[in-house]
Amino acid sequence: MRIVSAELDFDNEGTPFSRAYGDVYHSAESGPGQAQHVFVAGNDLPRRWAQARVFTILETGFGQGLNFLATWRQWRDDPARCERLHYVSIEKHPFDLAALAALHRRYPEFAALAVQLQDAWPPLVAGMHRLHFEDERLTLTLAFADAADAVPRLRLCADAIYLDGFAPRLNQEMWSPQLMQQIARLARSGTTVATYSSAALVRQGLEAAGFAVEKCAGFGRKRDMLRGSYAPRAPQPAASGRRERHAIVIGAGIAGAAVSERLARRGWRIDLIESRTLPPADAPPKYAGVFHPHVSIDDCILSRAARNGFLYALRRWRALERSGQALTWARCGVLQLAGESRSESRMIAAIAAQGFPAEFAQYLERSAAETHAGCGLPSGGWWFAGAGWMRPLSLIAAQLAAAGPALRAQFGVRVERIARSGERWQALAADGRLIAAAPVLVLANSNDMARLAPVAQPLQSIRGQVSYMPGSALTPPRIVLTGEGYVLPSTDGFVVTGSTYDRGNDDPEPQAQGHEANLARLAQLLPHTRVSADAATLEGAVGFRCAAPDHLPLVGAMPDVDAARLQKKRLSGAQVIDLPRRAGLYCASAYASRGLVWAALAGELLASLIEGEPLPLEADLADALDPGRFVLRQARRAML
Numbered sequence: 001m002r003i004v005s006a007e008l009d010f011d012n013e014g015t016p017f018s019r020a021y022g023d024v025y026h027s028a029e030s031g032p033g034q035a036q037h038v039f040v041a042g043n044d045l046p047r048r049w050a051q052a053r054v055f056t057i058l059e060t061g062f063g064q065g066l067n068f069l070a071t072w073r074q075w076r077d078d079p080a081r082c083e084r085l086h087y088v089s090i091e092k093h094p095f096d097l098a099a100l101a102a103l104h105r106r107y108p109e110f111a112a113l114a115v116q117l118q119d120a121w122p123p124l125v126a127g128m129h130r131l132h133f134e135d136e137r138l139t140l141t142l143a144f145a146d147a148a149d150a151v152p153r154l155r156l157c158a159d160a161i162y163l164d165g166f167a168p169r170l171n172q173e174m175w176s177p178q179l180m181q182q183i184a185r186l187a188r189s190g191t192t193v194a195t196y197s198s199a200a201l202v203r204q205g206l207e208a209a210g211f212a213v214e215k216c217a218g219f220g221r222k223r224d225m226l227r228g229s230y231a232p233r234a235p236q237p238a239a240s241g242r243r244e245r246h247a248i249v250i251g252a253g254i255a256g257a258a259v260s261e262r263l264a265r266r267g268w269r270i271d272l273i274e275s276r277t278l279p280p281a282d283a284p285p286k287y288a289g290v291f292h293p294h295v296s297i298d299d300c301i302l303s304r305a306a307r308n309g310f311l312y313a314l315r316r317w318r319a320l321e322r323s324g325q326a327l328t329w330a331r332c333g334v335l336q337l338a339g340e341s342r343s344e345s346r347m348i349a350a351i352a353a354q355g356f357p358a359e360f361a362q363y364l365e366r367s368a369a370e371t372h373a374g375c376g377l378p379s380g381g382w383w384f385a386g387a388g389w390m391r392p393l394s395l396i397a398a399q400l401a402a403a404g405p406a407l408r409a410q411f412g413v414r415v416e417r418i419a420r421s422g423e424r425w426q427a428l429a430a431d432g433r434l435i436a437a438a439p440v441l442v443l444a445n446s447n448d449m450a451r452l453a454p455v456a457q458p459l460q461s462i463r464g465q466v467s468y469m470p471g472s473a474l475t476p477p478r479i480v481l482t483g484e485g486y487v488l489p490s491t492d493g494f495v496v497t498g499s500t501y502d503r504g505n506d507d508p509e510p511q512a513q514g515h516e517a518n519l520a521r522l523a524q525l526l527p528h529t530r531v532s533a534d535a536a537t538l539e540g541a542v543g544f545r546c547a548a549p550d551h552l553p554l555v556g557a558m559p560d561v562d563a564a565r566l567q568k569k570r571l572s573g574a575q576v577i578d579l580p581r582r583a584g585l586y587c588a589s590a591y592a593s594r595g596l597v598w599a600a601l602a603g604e605l606l607a608s609l610i611e612g613e614p615l616p617l618e619a620d621l622a623d624a625l626d627p628g629r630f631v632l633r634q635a636r637r638a639m640l
């Protein structure tokens with residue numbers, strides 16, 4: 001979906017006003033006053049969150065975020081506040097940063113919080129944006145989308161609901177009975193709802209969806225408002241009790257490190273087990289990888305998920321740095337060149353279809369691209385100004401350090417087998433020794449994952465080789481260039497270029513043939529640059545990507561393939577959510593060629609799933625990454 005930003009405007013009384021909808025953003029008397037009276041007090045806050053460990057608020061219509069800021073301030077000042085507050089809000093027409101900041105200046109009482117919100121404000125691109133505040137105790141998940149599309153795709157259980165669309169007579173779609181039914185799907189017994197509107201349409205819609213609603217005194221000139229609570233007729237299953245928060249994570253690559261850090265930040269104890277030994281501190285590997293979004297004309301599942309992953313990764317990495325961790329990376333910009341597989345005209349059409357802001361992605365003609373690159377190029381391409389390169393090892397080290405003492409890492413220890421014993425998972429060595437035991441186990445061991453637990457689909461191991469060129473061998477670009485291969489700017493006197501895609505080759509050592517292939521790719525990326533390098537003497541590195549057939553990662557609860565086989569008839573018409581699962585067993589794997597884009601989001605997704613928190617991405621995307629998807633596909637085709 002193309003995001004159309006809101007226009008900053010005011011009515012005759014100076015209240016923020018939308019010309020498109022013909023309505024004000026809040027009561028003329030006071031925006032903060034309305035937020036407090038209608039939404040905070042209307043949901044019986046702060047009293048209700050004091051009884052919870054994690055409390056979730058759902059809002060329709062984020063606007064300028066006054067309700068959010070008022071809730072944040074109230075929560076921050078409350079000594080009896082819940083441990084974590086999730087605020088999930090949907091906005092079809094977000095303000096751009098300049099307009100948001102201009103609006104916020106009108107509410108000095110929120111100044112300190114508003115600057116933090118502005119600092120984290122995402123680019124105006126469709127999808128869900130997860131922002132953390134207050135040392136991650138407050139999480140804002142913003143869906144830039146139409147509520148009619150976004151609400152059915154939310155996966156969360158709301159404790160309180162703020163309904164704040166423009167007036168029902170001016171904007172019926174924000175109050176439709178269908179939307180109220182979808183909102184009720186996210187409620188549980190006792191979930192409260194409040195809105196400034198007392199329109200019959202709203203009251204009837206809420207009641208039909210299962211809320212018991214009452215009128216009460218409104219704010220300012222409004223005589224009445226509505227508040228209510230969810231009172232389902234059918235009994236609901238009781239929420240599961242709190243478990244021991246201890247997990248084993250197998251694999252300390254970028255997948256396992258991110259999962260460990262996300263869980264540790266939520267108070268989990270982590271046993272991280274890694275078969276490799278740590279590289280010596282004085283000789284860290286030179287390898288660096290590239291991160292950038294994916295663009296497609298139809299904004300396919302991969303593009304949507306990768307956009308979320310890319311933007312979330314940037315925020316996490318920035319947060320790691322702010323907390324004092326050192327990362328070796330650069331947001332120097334990435335240019336994805338046009339080529340045989342993607343023509344310039346297709347690239348231009350895709351950008352035009354999505355209407356992305358230039359800060360996120362734009363198409364650059366060759367001459368403009370050359371100005372950024374500082375060298376001659378074969379074509380124009382997509383310019384991702386905020387993208388760049390990262391040394392994964394620095395990221396892993398930063399995440400393990402950020403996880404703190406809750407993490408116990410064992411390097412040089414291989415898990416040969418996993419077993420379930422009572423309520424716990426065991427990680428066992430080749431000699432049968434128990435390495436660790438915990439109620440939750442996360443497989444983040446890439447190509448080795450399917451050996452420990454099947455997903456009913458073989459995963460592909462794809463060898464890749466990068467080459468390290470001495471800086472003297474060429475004048476490198478100032479930015480990252482990608483196309484059929486990639487080349488990075490010079491760092492520490494050498495240039496990383498790659499990479500091969502070798503199926504059916506398991507040689508862990510670099511081969512001259514691989515360097516030759518990389519030099520050929522480099523010549524395509526930089527046809528006007530002289531490169532003096534000999535494939536026989538180049539240095540390099542080899543790794544093995546793990547890829548699922550659809551090239552999407554596997555993140556979530558592991559399917560119970562044997563149980564699914566026994567129920568295959570029932571499952572032929574089922575959804576991913578209906579699959580039998582292996583209790584306490586999860587995976588974060590198969591990141592293929594985009595590990596840097598997936599790792600942070602996948603870590604947050606997995607931690608949210610395990611904790612039962614709102615998901616950081618839409619349900620259809622979570623299902624597309626679900627490790628049970630192959631079991632389901634096979635059940636549907638009677639092939640299980």
Ligand SMILES: Cc1cc2nc3c(=O)[nH]c(=O)nc-3n(C[C@H](O)[C@H](O)[C@H](O)COP(=O)(O)OP(=O)(O)OC[C@H]3O[C@@H](n4cnc5c(N)ncnc54)[C@H](O)[C@@H]3O)c2cc1C
Binds near residue numbers: 251289541543593594
């Ligand atoms: C040549 C090459 C270039 C690439 N370039 C890029 C790029 O530019 N950008 C990008 O985003 N991605 C790139 N990738 C992909 C990226 O490297 C992967 O997506 C990423 O490494 C996946 O991370 P991971 O943690 O899942 O797997 P891994 O990095 O493989 O980590 C898995 C870890 O699990 C450990 N392990 C396995 N089995 C066991 C066991 N039984 N017990 C204990 N430990 C175990 C392994 O030792 C390993 O350390 C590239 C890959 C290659 C090969």
Ligand SMILES: C[S@@+](CC[C@H](N)C(=O)[O-])C[C@H]1O[C@@H](n2cnc3c(N)ncnc32)[C@H](O)[C@@H]1O
Binds near residue numbers: 024063068145
């Ligand atoms: C009254 S304002 C919300 C004020 C906001 N809660 C605040 O605290 O600043 C209503 C908001 O709903 C948004 N909106 C209108 N129709 C929408 C839709 N169909 N889906 C999502 N948001 C919508 C508008 O863009 C506007 O920002």
